[in-house]
Amino acid sequence: MIAAVDETIVKLKAASGGPVDLREVMQRMTLEIAGRTMFSFGMDRHGAALRDFVMEYGDTLARPHMLDLLLPLNWPTPQDFRRARFRKRWTAFVGQLMAERRAAGKDDNAPARDLFDLMGAARDPETGQAFTDAQLGDQVATMILAGHETTATALFWALYLLALDPDTQEQLAAEVRGVAANGTLDIERLKFTRAVVDETMRLYPPAFLIARAAAGPDTIAGRPVRRGDVVLIAPWLLHRHERLWRDPNAFVPARFMTGTPPDRFAYLPFGVGARVCIGAHFALVEATLALAKIIGAFRVALADKDPVLPIGVVTTQPNRSPVFTIKPR
Numbered sequence: 001m002i003a004a005v006d007e008t009i010v011k012l013k014a015a016s017g018g019p020v021d022l023r024e025v026m027q028r029m030t031l032e033i034a035g036r037t038m039f040s041f042g043m044d045r046h047g048a049a050l051r052d053f054v055m056e057y058g059d060t061l062a063r064p065h066m067l068d069l070l071l072p073l074n075w076p077t078p079q080d081f082r083r084a085r086f087r088k089r090w091t092a093f094v095g096q097l098m099a100e101r102r103a104a105g106k107d108d109n110a111p112a113r114d115l116f117d118l119m120g121a122a123r124d125p126e127t128g129q130a131f132t133d134a135q136l137g138d139q140v141a142t143m144i145l146a147g148h149e150t151t152a153t154a155l156f157w158a159l160y161l162l163a164l165d166p167d168t169q170e171q172l173a174a175e176v177r178g179v180a181a182n183g184t185l186d187i188e189r190l191k192f193t194r195a196v197v198d199e200t201m202r203l204y205p206p207a208f209l210i211a212r213a214a215a216g217p218d219t220i221a222g223r224p225v226r227r228g229d230v231v232l233i234a235p236w237l238l239h240r241h242e243r244l245w246r247d248p249n250a251f252v253p254a255r256f257m258t259g260t261p262p263d264r265f266a267y268l269p270f271g272v273g274a275r276v277c278i279g280a281h282f283a284l285v286e287a288t289l290a291l292a293k294i295i296g297a298f299r300v301a302l303a304d305k306d307p308v309l310p311i312g313v314v315t316t317q318p319n320r321s322p323v324f325t326i327k328p329r
Contacts, residue, residue, distance in 0.1 A: 004032040005290045009297050016326050019303055023156045023321040026290075027051065030152040033286060034144045039101040040114040046097060053090055054149055061086055062314040073230075094137045094144075115143060143279065150206035151283050153315045157204040158196060158291055161251050163302045163324065168253060169295060172196055173329065176296035185292055187285060193292045195253040197284065201269035203251060205235035208312040210271055235268045236316065298326040 008029040012020065031050060035043035043050065060082075067077040101116050112118045119139055123130055131139065162169040172193055179189040210233040218225040225231065240248045244266040246255070256262075270277035277283070294300070303323040310316050 001033050001037070001286050001289055002293075004029055004036060005293050007032075009293060012294075012298065012326060013328060016298065016328055018325070019323045020326055021321050022159050022300070022324045022326075023152070023318065026152040026155040026159075027148070029290065030148045030155070030286070033151075034148040036114075037282075038115045038140060038143055039097060040104070040116075041101070049093065050144070050148075053093065054145065057086060057090075058149075058313050058315075058317070090141065091137060094141045095133075098133075098137065098140060116140070146277070147279050147282060147286075150315055151286055153317060154197065154201055154204070154206055154283070154287055155290055156318065157316075158200040158287070159294070159300055159324070160302075160308060160318070160322070161200055161203070162196070162295065163300050165251055166301075168196070168251070169300065172292070172295050173299075176292045180296070185289060187288055190288055190292050191257060192253065193295075194284070194288050195256040197287045197291060198256040198269075199251060199253040202239045202245075202267060203249075204310055204316045205239055205269050206315050207269075207271070208236040208310075208316045209234055210268065212275070233268070236312070238266055238268060241266070296329070298328060301325050301327075 008025060012025065028047065028051075031047050032043050035041060035046070061079065065077065065079050068079060071077055098116070106113075106117060106120075112121060119131060119136060121130075162172065175190065175192045176185070179186050212231050212233065214225050214227055214229045214231060216227050220231070238244065242248055244263070261267075264272055270280040270283075301324065303325050306322070308322050309319045311319050
């Protein structure tokens with residue numbers, strides 16, 4: 001993670017003083033981190049193709065269409081057929097990545113060097129069976145997609161909010177200067193930086209909606225729920241609910257530094273319960289370290305004053321990529 005962030009900072013220093021698309025920079029950086037932690041190789045060769053897959057799905061297939069809502073779940077829609085064709089191409093691409101990683105080999109006597117090694121060594125605790133290739137491919141695809149796009153989006157919103165709030169940005173930079181030792185960062189001491197990340201995900205939750213299918217009959221707010229019914233939970237609404245949060249629409253990182261965590265069902269950036277995001281800790285470490293290093297190295301400002309609006313397409317994305325300016329500290 002740190003190596004990829006440091007390389008990004010070197011590139012940003014070369015671009016300082018001019019206009020910078022920090023959203024694209026964050027996407028490339030988190031994609032590089034995903035590739036290195038998953039496969040131990042950089043994404044120079046495959047990064048463009050992977051980003052094309054992500055953008056294609058988000059722009060054309062992830063958005064719900066009217067037929068998705070009107071037809072029963074077991075009736076395929078025209079979009080479902082297009083999604084199936086996309087999945088076929090996507091699965092082949094992931095298989096290519098896995099084949100390239102396997103070709104690099106592994107020393108059976110050496111410890112696991114990446115997530116792919118760890119998943120290859122994993123066994124079902126009940127049956128002792130390893131992942132099949134199809135199951136492993138699903139895991140790899142989930143880790144790369146979820147770990148890349150959501151973290152990039154969260155970092156973009158954090159940089160956007162800090163550009164709008166210079167005082168908070170300077171407070172974060174001061175913390176970074178105070179905890180850095182020999183050029184390294186102790187993440188356990190980056191309390192305010194972590195609070196900025198938490199507050200960013202409150203205002204702009206990576207997943208604006210969470211869908212769950214009922215495992216059995218239930219009652220929610222007096223309404224009957226049948227087995228198989230799909231329930232939509234909206235972190236966007238929960239995180240801005242006036243009964244749950246004081247000044248819910250304000251950017252106040254200090255609310256996460258009181259020592260009392262928010263109610264577990266009022267703050268769901270990674271979901272909750274048995275289906276909580278498996279990469280939550282990974283994402284928090286990545287976002288906290290990256291934000292600390294970037295703000296520790298640069299003053300970030302917006303070059304234009306037009307507001308950026310959130311839109312819900314799988315993740316809570318900006319409606320446009322604003323132009324930033326950065327200046328070395």
